[in-house]
Amino acid sequence: MLQITPTVKNLLILNVLFFIVDAYILPLSARFALMPVLSPSFMPYQFVSYMFLHGGFGHLFSNMFGLFMFGPLLERMWGPKRFLIFYFVTGIGAGVLFSAIGYYENAQLLKAVEVYVQYPTPDGLVDFMSHHAKGFYQANLDFFNAFEENPTNPSYIQNSIGAVKSVYQASINTPMVGASGAIFGILMAFGLLFPNTELFMLFIPFPIKAKYFVSFYGLYELYSGIQNSQSDNVAHFAHVGGMLFAYILLRYWGTQKQNFY
Template identity: 45%
Template sequence: MTQYRPPLLNLPPVVKNLLIINVIMLLGTYVLQSKFGLNIDNYLALHFPASDYFMPHQFITHMFMHAGITHLFFNMFALFMFGRVLESVWGPKRFLLYYMITGIGAALIQTGVNWFDYSSMKSAVDAFSNTPTPELMSEFIKNHVGEVRPWVQDFINSWAEYPNDASATNQAVILMNRMLEGQINGATVGASGAVFGILLAFGMLFPNTELMLLFPPIPIKAKYFVIGYGVLELFLGFQNQATDNVAHFAHLGGMIFGFILIKYWQKNSNRFY
């Protein structure tokens, strides 16, 4: 008599354990924060190298941290849907290697982009410190911060009425440097880079497999889905990198490293996988 086993128990081992670890880490984050006031993002999320919170192991640990249930759900759903297929094709060792390399590669790309953003912000702050004006402060926020808290906008409006007020000018310089400090101490979390690498791999291995989109509910071949997603992330990365709090270039980084790794395997093997 065949014994029924829940779907989770039929998952290949790496995907199953990745799902379990990511769920445990999110629950642990909530418990440690609420019970002990400990924010483990300071230790495990990926920080900018100039930050006091940065540690090299964060290039790995950030992949197991998430910003919330919704963030976790969509990443793990994609891992569940596509990762189990790839692990069945590649085997556990190769799939885990691919997952880790694409995740770390995504983090490296995102760190590089953050470095350029930081350099641009620092130059703007230095220029502002030399000639502080309300107009320059508004331009800086528009280009590098996006949405601003209402009290900051009220401060700019008040300062604009009395632009020669030395006290307001000094306060503006302090605020600008705090915004720069916020950029330095910002953190990146999530398995999205590795997940986008998985999407890329699925599109390359099974290009003509039809996927059903949710919005709009139409079928699309995997290869077109992956190409479209990549183009969209590139567009959003340049348009909204400083304002929407999404690491679009990390997503692209996962795809780029995934493509390079697959091509390397393809070149050095008689099989595609």
């Protein structure tokens, strides 16, 4: 039977307590979720605090299940101190990579907004929304058609400028929460240290070695992050960041791979 280790147990308790407080007692996300760097609500301490907040019970459960399944083995190997360092380095690193990419994307978005404000046209609005807010475009076809028929109407012009600015404001005020970065770091470490351990996953009808599972999962997260579907609210680059910082930290520690069959 899998025996839980002290640090993993404490992390589980803390995450559950923060979830209960945030959901039922005192909202914490507005202040402690990781906000984009260009947001006026961004604070450096959010690189740590965001790891203890979750978007719902399913989000919490999936992360804590990963911690429970893979964390104890790593803690027994490294000891509580090194495991805790690893957990926070990968979690913070995930937030840093996600924020860096978000900063670049929002800076490009701001430039697009400034260009449109200077030259507000129906074609420009369609081009902007098709690149940055397809959902808004599809939900407001009547407005787009009316603007196209009356491109010099001052009311339509101002409404279009307001819509474009709202897309930017929504982007820089969308927070990230969850321990997923640290959990993906733990998963990466497990795959590197125990590459030939066979895993039995509910959604895969056959056993798969850890090294293949981690590789496929990492590539999927990278692809999903680059694809950047606007209907996808998963922070894929945070997952990639957790795996990347796990790899870097393990190499820095000079940990030797051990093959377990």
